[in-house]
Amino acid sequence: MPSATWYRIVKRERTTRDEVLQSRGGRFQGERDEGPMTYVADSLRTAWREVTAHLGVPANPRAFRAWRVTVTGARLVDLREAEERARFRITAQNLAAVPAPPTCAAAAGRVRRAREGYHGLIYPSVRNAPEGVCAVLFLERTEALIELDPVGEDEWERFMREGDG
DSSP, rough: OOEEEEEEETTTTTOSSHHHOOOOOOOOSSSSSSOOOOEEESSSSHHHHHHHHSSSSSOOOOGGGEEEEEESSEEEETTTTTHHHHHHHHHHHHHHSSSSSSHHHHHHHHHHOOOOOOEEEEEEEETTTTOEEEEEEEEEHGGGGGEEEEHHHHHHHHHHSSSOO
């Protein structure tokens, strides 16, 4: 993939690069963490829905900040493709399940250990189906490929007025 721009939404107090990028849990992280990951989404809407789905109450958008994550030159396994799902032994039903079954973390481990040296994987958004797309990036491989920029306050406010926020 030459270059792709994704979005990440985190609590406003997370401001350093490591705080913004590092995920503390998620669909592809298992009990045996193999390394740091970050989760990103194809749009602000998808990122917002993914982040707020776990809260159980309506979220205050002012407590969050959106970031643009541009990744250049990453090799990502596309789990939207049946052939890739079969190769890494995961089903579309596994990817859509809530909560995520252990097969998600196991598949991520297989992708991470593949001799092709993948940087992460792409998968359908559970919270913004059918159009939303997410990716998980293996930070030990993508750190140098990532450019991180805050989404401007004007763009964030406009999204919150027009979007889900």
